[in-house]
Amino acid sequence: MKTGTRKQEIVHVASQLFKEKGYNAVSMRDIAKALGMKAASLYNHISGKQELLATLIMEVAYEFTSGMETVLQQQSSPIQKIEQLIEIHIDITVNFSEGLAALNNDWMHLENEDLKAFVAMRESYEANFRDIIKAGIASEEIKPRHPEVILFSMLSTLRTLHLWYEKRGKLDVNILKKDMVAVLLKGIV
Amino acid sequence: MKTGTRKQEIVHVASQLFKEKGYNAVSMRDIAKALGMKAASLYNHISGKQELLATLIMEVAYEFTSGMETVLQQQSSPIQKIEQLIEIHIDITVNFSEGLAALNNDWMHLENEDLKAFVAMRESYEANFRDIIKAGIASEEIKPRHPEVILFSMLSTLRTLHLWYEKRGKLDVNILKKDMVAVLLKGIV
DNA sequence: GTCTATACCACGATAGAC
DNA sequence: GTCTATCGTGGTATAGAC
Structure with a gap:
């Protein structure tokens, strides 16, 4: 396609504006x-504003889904799986930062098929994560807290990582992974 | 003021719509x-759409600020202060749920003085929280992780609690506090 | 205090010249 | 492939009758 490069440019610029002001506050004229x-x-180059949003979000959503599939295929303990998931979130935060803000802030402005597909992927991802936590509690590797509290606490932190990663001086990724795994798994006291 | 009750009704309805669709996606006609x-x-009853947003957000922002002031006045250890802050977040989530979504999702759509005041309150809150964590590390009550990772992880979880609290079957608040404190402070393994 | 009517503007999107 | 011009819609907000 001749307009490939130009289209990428448009998607890139749109992602910056969406991140700053939110999908609805950005006009095509902006x-x-x-x-x-x-x-x-x-x-x-594009069919409309919706295509910009869907392009950004769906690319990242696919990364999460395929990352989860990889983790589920491993022969590893629940704790090891959770460590891998934390690393996947960090990698996506670093490598797909453009779409991540749109996914987190503006997914509800997707329409029709895109919205349905996104919600399905998100629910499936959460269900898989929840099952891993439950398996860890069952095998007594994880403390017997309410699994929903654990799931929520980890996902909240991982999903908002992008807000914070850009603000600070871009820590080395490997140091970030180590500290994040330690804080989320072992607490702070 | 004669229109006090009616105005509250309008603010209430607006808060529901803002929570569902976001500030910019909700019209005065809606x-x-x-x-x-x-x-x-x-x-x-109101001067405009902006007043609705500012009313919602500023009320909650004030709760956080005065909660933090109360905690800072206590003669207690850093860990105890953090426990109190967790409880304050949970209480605000339960008692000020209307404005909380607006504060979290739409604060950047505040304008002029309101925006400036909000950003100042938020930065001050984060700075105070950070200082408590640093004091805990200095006194060796808290593990020597990067304070920014700890701050970010706790605030991410606490700030998105409202998303999750409504979805589930409204756990007993005291049980929630216990489990949340345990997970955030002591980890899960 | 609510209504109808409307001013005025910005929106997403399209048509057609160049 | 970009432009000007424009369409239809819907946004916030105001004026004035009731």
């Missing part, structure tokens, strides 16, 4: 202005 | 329709 063109010209 | 009135009639 995106065009940031690219030095007119809003009408955008439609030679 | 809010009016949910109240069985016309959009124009809203302006007899």
Whole structure:
């Protein structure tokens, strides 16, 4: 496709604006202005604003889904699986930062098939994570807390990592992984 | 003021809609329709859409600020202060759920003085929390992890509690506090 | 205090010249 | 592939009758 590069450019600029102001607060005219063109010209490369959002979100959602599949295929303990999931979240935060903010903040503005597909992927991901935690409690590797509290606490932290990673001086990823695993698994006291 | 009750009703309905769809995706016509009135009639009670957002957010922001002040005045250890902060977050989640979603999702759509005041309160809150963690590390009550990782992990969890609390069957608050303190402080393994 | 009517503007998107 | 011009819709907000 001839417009491949230009389209990527548009998606990139849109992702920055969506991250700053949110999907609904960004107009096609805003995106065009940031690219030095007119809003009408955008439609030679994309079908509309919704496509921009769906492109950004679905790429990242697929990464999470395939990461979870890889983890589930391993012959490893629940704790090891959770450690891998933490590392996957960190890797995605670093390597797919463009779409991550859109996924976290604006997924509810997806429409029709995209929305349905996203919600299904998200629920499946959470169910798999929950099962791993339950297996860990059953085998007494994990303390007998309410699994929902554990799931929620880990996912909250991992899902908002992107907000914080950019703000600070971009810690070395391997140090971040070590500290994050330690804090989430072993607590702080 | 004669319109006090009606104004509260409007703020309440707006908070529900903002929570569902986000500030920018909710129109004055939406809010009016949910109240069985016309959009124009809203302006007899409020000055505009911005006032609705600011009312919701500022009330909750004040709760956090005054909660932090109370904690800082105590003669207690850093760990005890953190436990109190966790409990404050849970109490606010339960008692101020209306404004909490707006504060978390839509604060960046505040304007002018409200935005400045909010950002100042938020930064001050985070700085105080960070200092408590650092004091705990210095006194060796808290493990020597990067304080920023600890701060971020706790705040991420506590700030998104509202998303999760409503979804589940509204656990008993005291049980929630116990499990949450345990998970955040002592980890899961 | 709510209504109808409307002003005024920005939105997403399209048509067609170049 | 970008432009100008424009369409239809829906946004916040106001004026004035009831």
